[in-house]
Amino acid sequence: MAMTLSDLRPVYVVGIGLHRYQRPTETSFVDLGLTAIRAALDDGGIPWSSVETAYTGSTRLGMAVSRPLLRHLGVTGIAMTQVENASASGSSAFRLAVRDIAAGFADVAIAIGVDKAAPGLRAESMTGISPHDEGLTTPPVQFALLAEEYLRSRGGGPEDLARVAVKNHNNAADNPFAHRQQRRTIEEVLADRPIAGVLTRLECCPVGEGGAAVVVASEQAIAALGIDPARAVRVLSSAQQSEQLYGTRSYDAELTGATTQQALSEAGVAASDLDVIELHDAFAIEELQYLETMGVCAEGAAPSCLRDGEFNIGGRVAVSPSGGLLAMGHPIGPTGVGQIVEITQQLRGEAGIRQQPDARLGLAHLVGLGAVCVVHVLAAPA
CATH class of the missing domain: 3.40.47.10 (Thiolase/Chalcone synthase)
Known part of the structure; x- marks a missing residue:
């Protein structure tokens, strides 16, 4: 074993x-x-x-x-x-x-x-095999389609996505290392420049x-x-997986669920024990999907939990107190290391105005092209 x-x-x-x-x-x-x-x-x-x-x-x-x-x-x-x-x-x-x-x-x-x-070159583009979609399904298009499906199946609306962006932008406004440091309202997010489908610019990471x-x-x-x-700060677990064959749900979400469960199991904790989470929210829809597949909330419950403030700093579990990829930013190479920086500050009690009270357990999660997923669980000093 x-x-x-x-x-x-x-x-x-x-x-x-x-x-x-x-x-x-x-x-x-x-x-x-x-x-x-x-x-x-x-x-x-x-x-x-x-x-x-x-x-x-x-x-x-x-x-x-x-x-x-x-x-x-x-x-x-x-x-x-x-x-x-x-x-x-x-x-x-x-x-x-x-x-x-x-x-x-x-x-x-x-x-x-x-x-x-800088421009990025994907190895997949050099395989000699033409993509079935002729390259039209870019990441914003992919996640806009996932957002449309998610909202339609749950009877939600664009404001459910906007609340993710508002929370994370407002967290980043108090983070001197964040790319975006401006508070936003739901109205501002919804009225911003459209990128793909229901996703606006402020619902996509810089x-x-x-x-x-x-x-x-x-x-x-x-x-x-x-x-x-x-x-x-102790590192309790480190899990990494790549995608398998799934059903019709987002493979990133399914992969996130499997990798998170491995990390939590190896750490000997439950999702309900977590005080702080930094996750891959390159697009607003991802936060809702991933919190559900991680087991932080029930299937379909993420929008209502968000609306009730459960994912705010000071709520049941602080989700992306740094501002997340949406507002802290996503310079790619540094992003995963930066998540560990934020969680370490939180677990030390050194996050200042962004401090989650009495934070003892934190989880960092990122998904990469391929797809791959890496999840770490950390614990506060004894």
Whole structure:
């Protein structure tokens, strides 16, 4: 039987850092990444020389991203690996860093996410096989169709999607690292420029640039480096799956449900135990679908739970208190690592005005093209 994190050494998040997610600028990816890395090292009080392995999630920067980035911190002979897994690149980089610590291959590792906006080349376009839809079903079209089906089958309306955007934009307005930092109303969201079907611009994530970094460590490293254990957030589980054959429902939703259940089971907790969730809400419909398939609420109940404030900061479970992909932004490479930063802040009680009261358990979720899904469960310091 395959081992899980609970069978191995405990792993802790001990340092976190971000560069603001933002519109494309002339800023070098090196500056974006170094800002986040240095912040993470400073946050944990960790010297660069103690970091033994690095995983860099990136999708738009080409080959060999790590070396021109990390050489500015010192030439230490560190093991470097670039990770590309579409939107789940940063989540996958974090998973690999966690597994290194858990297995005892390293005592201190860093997961980095960095990207700049640029055209992306999908390998699927180079298979020599023409897509059955002639390339017309772009992500906005796909999720607009899913939104139409979801609302029709549940008797919902466009305002149910708009409430997702309003909540997440308003959360991001209090996040200095968010791409979008403006409060919105339902009326503003519904009246904004249409993108596809019922989806407006404010219900679709902005793709820009940014950086994120997370340092993970073993108990031995925490003691040796004098790291404050009261700020060390434990990683309870790390699950990753790819799609299988499903029925007529969204394969992203089905995959999310299966991967989340694996992560929760391995962590020994239930969906109802979660206090904070950061999920893949690239389009507003995704939050409603995923919360249901995760088991956070009953099938078809997400719109009413949202309307009743259950997913607000201070509600039953804070969903995307960072602002989510919709408003925190989705620079792709950094996104999954940035989710861990937010959850760590929440579980430490250091999220300021965005703090979910008494947060003890958090879940991070991302889906990537392919499709792949990565889910992590984290616990507050004891």
